[in-house]
Amino acid sequence: MPSEEQPLQPLDPNEEAFVRALSRVLLTLPRVVDADMVREAGLPLSEYTPLMHLSEAPGKLMRMSELAAACNLSLSGMTRVVVRLEKQGWARRAKCTQDGRGWNAVLTDAGLARLEQAWPTHLSSVRRHLVDHFSGQDLTRLTATLRHVATADQANHG
Secondary structure (H helix, E strand, O other): OOOOOOOOOOOOHHHHHHHHHHHHHHHHHHHHHHHHHHHOOOOHHHHHHHHHHHHHHHHHHEHHHHHHHHHOOOHHHHHHHHHHHHHHOOOOEEEEEEEOOEEEEEEOOHHHHHHHHHHHHHHHHHHHHHHHOOOOOOOOHHHHHHHHHHHHHHHHHO
């Protein structure tokens, strides 16, 4: 909420154009990358993303709640995805050894192989639809700014 001391300032035309363009990217990018993944690799982004996060985690496992947060899904949504991955032999669920109450998602060898098979398609798609459009830009600075935006939002709502 704006304070009474600082009146709300309308966006100038450049700011408005930026907000609208970013909103469009946030809506379209996942769709086009998912379409490429399904068409070329037979693996939707909703399954590729948790496999990717699990492959990067220590021991190739994550608490279901942490995986859900990393994938921006609810716990129940993540459970549905992991059940699909289990049916394909790409992941399994295991009780947390630390407290015995929670569940971990664990990447299987077959899941890692499937991720490695789909990775070139993901890389090509992300390059084509996003990264290549930023050629010559300061990606380090842009990344830092985006991380700041994400962190500020988490601090305000998390």
